[in-house]
Amino acid sequence: MAATLPANVAGQRITGIGRRAKYLLIALESGTLLVHLGMSGNLRVVEAREPRRTHDHFDVVLDSGKALRFNDSRRFGSLIFTRADPARHPLLARLAPEPFDAAFDAQYLWRVTRKRRVAIKQLLMNSHLVVGVGNIYASEALFRARIAPGRRAAMLSRVEAAHLVRAVRAVLAQAIRAGGTTLRDYVGADGVPGYFRQRLYVYERAGKPCRRCGTPVRSRTQGQRSTYYCPACQK
DNA sequence: ACGCCCTCCTGTTGGC
DNA sequence: TGCCAACAGGAGGGCG
Numbered sequence: 001m002a003a004t005l006p007a008n009v010a011g012q013r014i015t016g017i018g019r020r021a022k023y024l025l026i027a028l029e030s031g032t033l034l035v036h037l038g039m040s041g042n043l044r045v046v047e048a049r050e051p052r053r054t055h056d057h058f059d060v061v062l063d064s065g066k067a068l069r070f071n072d073s074r075r076f077g078s079l080i081f082t083r084a085d086p087a088r089h090p091l092l093a094r095l096a097p098e099p100f101d102a103a104f105d106a107q108y109l110w111r112v113t114r115k116r117r118v119a120i121k122q123l124l125m126n127s128h129l130v131v132g133v134g135n136i137y138a139s140e141a142l143f144r145a146r147i148a149p150g151r152r153a154a155m156l157s158r159v160e161a162a163h164l165v166r167a168v169r170a171v172l173a174q175a176i177r178a179g180g181t182t183l184r185d186y187v188g189a190d191g192v193p194g195y196f197r198q199r200l201y202v203y204e205r206a207g208k209p210c211r212r213c214g215t216p217v218r219s220r221t222q223g224q225r226s227t228y229y230c231p232a233c234q235k
Numbered sequence: 236a237c238g239c240c241c242t243c244c245t246g247t248t249g250g251c
Numbered sequence: 252t253g254c255c256a257a258c259a260g261g262a263g264g265g266c267g
Contacts, residue, residue: 022261039260040245055245074244076261091263118238127262134260183260184247224240226258241265248258 001058001079008081009033009060020087021095021131026060031083033060034091038076044069045189068189096129099168104130106162113153113161120156121149122223124168133168136181136203139228141167143202148234149227150220174199202228 009028016027024043026033035043048059048067058079060068070079082089097103112129113120124130124138133141142149144167147160156164175181180194183204187193197204201211205228206219215232 036261038244038262041260072244073246074259074261076243076245116237122238125261136260181260186260223238225261237267239266242263243261246259248256250256251254 002081005058005079005081018086020092021098021127022134023086023092025086031081032086034078034080034082034086034089035070036078036080038072038074038078040074040185041070041072041077042185042187043189044071044187044191095127096131099130099132099172104165104168106158106165109165110156110158110161113156116153118153119150119222120147120153120164121227123153124164125223125225130168132172135225136183136200137168137171137175139203140171140201143228143230143234144171146234148231149222149229202230204228 008031012028012030014026015029016025018025018027022036024035024037026035037043045066046069048061048065050067050069053071055073055075056069056071057075058070062068070077080089080091086092097108109130113123116123118126121138121142124133124141125135139149141164145160145163147156147164175194175196178194178196178199179188179192180186181196181200181203182193183197202217205217207216209215210217210230210233213230213232215230217228218231219226219228221227
């Protein structure tokens with residue numbers, strides 16, 4: 001969040017709203033404001049006069065008297081203004097297809113996993129290969145596809161790649177409908193938490209019975225992130 | 236090009 | 252009660 005940000009965005013009309021991967025794109029008359037929430041960020045619509053709270057970093061005050069208020073305790077999030085085509089911004093230019101794009105299909109996933117020795121769970125979280133799949137949904141999608149998270153990506157069959165594409169789309173669609181997964185403090189722009197946490201099959205459920213087969217769910221670390229899986233259902 | 240590992244930062248939780 | 256380590260929703264970057 002550069003010091004020049006207020007000067008770049010103040011006084012301008014919002015001409016559109018978009019999204020690319022986990023970046024929210026707020027189109028302005030002279031450029032685009034890119035918002036990434038990182039791990040702990042959130043953007044809420046509040047009354048502009050509502051007092052700031054800890055870690056409220058930025059307000060986009062609207063003519064209505066409301067404000068888009070950016071709060072981010074860990075500060076892994078970012079607010080970036082760019083004058084150029086946002087799709088060409090270095091952070092966005094090389095991002096993979098969206099999970100719901102036709103381009104993200106079984107053939108695509110099978111192709112990009114060839115010659116990849118990395119574990120499939122880590123590959124799912126690589127935004128240059130697939131976007132939108134974070135730590136929660138990577139575990140959940142692999143459970144639904146019945147694929148063990150530690151499998152080397154290149155070892156997936158065409159059929160497994162097809163199942164995984166379907167699972168990624170299904171879990172994301174269901175989570176979106178549920179308003180997201182609130183683990184501790186996530187809320188949507190309206191301040192309402194998401195309730196997909198109740199629907200998780202494996203994430204945060206180490207030691208608890210698998211909802212499909214009853215075998216205790218396990219956890220392990222992959223790439224400094226926790227992974228959850230059912231050792232019986234996932235092969 | 237790839238894969239491994241570190242980093243950024245703050246807050247919460249659990250063990251002693 | 253205090254202290255400290257471990258861990259948490261992301262992802263860029265350095266290095267071999």
